[in-house]
Amino acid sequence: MAPNVTNAPTGVLFENETVEEIKKCMLIKEEEEEKPAPKQYKLDIVWRNVILFFLLHTGALYGLYLAFTSAKLLTSIFAYFLYVLSGLGITAGVHRLWAHRSYKATWQLRLLLTLFNTLAFQDSVIDWARDHRVHHKYSETDADPHNATRGFFFAHVGWLLVRKHPQLKEKGKGIDLSDLYSDPILAFQKKYYLLVMPLVCFVIPTVIPMYFWGETFGNAFFVPTILRYTFTLNMTWLVNSAAHFFGNKPYDKSINPAQNIGVAIFALGEGWHNYHHVFPWDYKTSELGNYSFNFTTAFIDFFSRIGWAYDLKTVSEDVIKKRVQRTGDGTHEIWGWGDKD
Numbered sequence: 001m002a003p004n005v006t007n008a009p010t011g012v013l014f015e016n017e018t019v020e021e022i023k024k025c026m027l028i029k030e031e032e033e034e035k036p037a038p039k040q041y042k043l044d045i046v047w048r049n050v051i052l053f054f055l056l057h058t059g060a061l062y063g064l065y066l067a068f069t070s071a072k073l074l075t076s077i078f079a080y081f082l083y084v085l086s087g088l089g090i091t092a093g094v095h096r097l098w099a100h101r102s103y104k105a106t107w108q109l110r111l112l113l114t115l116f117n118t119l120a121f122q123d124s125v126i127d128w129a130r131d132h133r134v135h136h137k138y139s140e141t142d143a144d145p146h147n148a149t150r151g152f153f154f155a156h157v158g159w160l161l162v163r164k165h166p167q168l169k170e171k172g173k174g175i176d177l178s179d180l181y182s183d184p185i186l187a188f189q190k191k192y193y194l195l196v197m198p199l200v201c202f203v204i205p206t207v208i209p210m211y212f213w214g215e216t217f218g219n220a221f222f223v224p225t226i227l228r229y230t231f232t233l234n235m236t237w238l239v240n241s242a243a244h245f246f247g248n249k250p251y252d253k254s255i256n257p258a259q260n261i262g263v264a265i266f267a268l269g270e271g272w273h274n275y276h277h278v279f280p281w282d283y284k285t286s287e288l289g290n291y292s293f294n295f296t297t298a299f300i301d302f303f304s305r306i307g308w309a310y311d312l313k314t315v316s317e318d319v320i321k322k323r324v325q326r327t328g329d330g331t332h333e334i335w336g337w338g339d340k341d
């Protein structure tokens, strides 16, 4: 018998439906209507950044041209040297020491790494580490600053050209940064960033070649300053883009971060990204102890020998082996990741 229901929404009343079923159906609808609509995310392009990054990359191309035509050899060697130092300020400094706390450092090493980090101009250690802790905790969701599921370009540089996703700002509030704020060196860097960074990243690298080996202003500004800065930025960004897209996954096949040897070489050992996302507390960011594909580990080991780096955290072979067997993609043995050099 068809139920006698009034005010039933048209289109939902069928011959064999009960009153309860229809009420349930209406209730669900009401509940749905009561829920506030999720805040729509709109891509908000920051044109200032688009223009600045465009100018920066154009300047870097000009620097590359000058490096092969008019710059002195010493100027190019100096540019390479600064790339490595600023790279270490990111890898050994803000990444392995501060974002992950994978080892401890004396104040002398922390001061040196803060200087190298300021040379890299990737914003203050505290701000970088905040985004990076969120990246690991909410990897490849809307709360991840460089969410790689939004494409290669977004993960590489696009995320620096738009306003951050509301989810990131919301979830990021829960990240504890008290350990970083309590370090006076880092607090100083953040407070005076806009004074110290231009001096360390742009002025000093331009003045040194002019003063010490008579380089022209143009060569000194475009090669060891603009080209070196842009190159180091792109090598860093490759970890977020290429190493989240290409490579094998011997430790966890269910995640996108992968082992990428090309990125490892240019990012001073930070391309072993499948391992790193599975065991982020390992100071080597890799299972391999091979220094040629992990210059940053050689750097930290050197400072550990002289006592400036200590409490280096690693992962036991047994834990790695079990994880490889449980979640790996089966390439661990083929590539010999676990072989000691």
Ligand code: ST9
Binding pocket: 046, 049, 083, 086, 087, 088, 090, 091, 095, 121, 122, 123, 128, 130, 131, 132, 134, 159, 160, 161, 162, 163, 164, 165, 168, 169, 170, 171, 172, 173, 175, 232, 233, 235, 236, 237, 239, 240, 266, 267, 268, 270
């Ligand atoms: C750069 C960084 O290039 C590169 C990082 C790469 C990371 C790589 C990681 C891979 C592993 C390591 C490998 C290393 C390999 C190295 C190899 C070396 C050879 N949580 O940001 P704002 C809130 S930098 C919680 O302005 P907008 C907060 O309230 C390049 N809350 O957001 C904040 O206020 P405050 C140079 C958060 O307005 C407020 O939002 N720098 C979080 O949406 C506003 O924050 C540039 O070009 C969070 N995580 O703007 C600057 N984040 O800070 C580029 C934000 O006061 N950035 N909040 O607490 C910008 O212009 C802007 O950030 C924006 C977004 C336009 C992108």
Ligand code: ZN
Binding pocket: 135, 239, 240, 244, 257, 273, 277
């Ligand atoms: Zn990652």
Ligand code: ZN
Binding pocket: 095, 099, 100, 132, 136, 276, 280
């Ligand atoms: Zn990390």
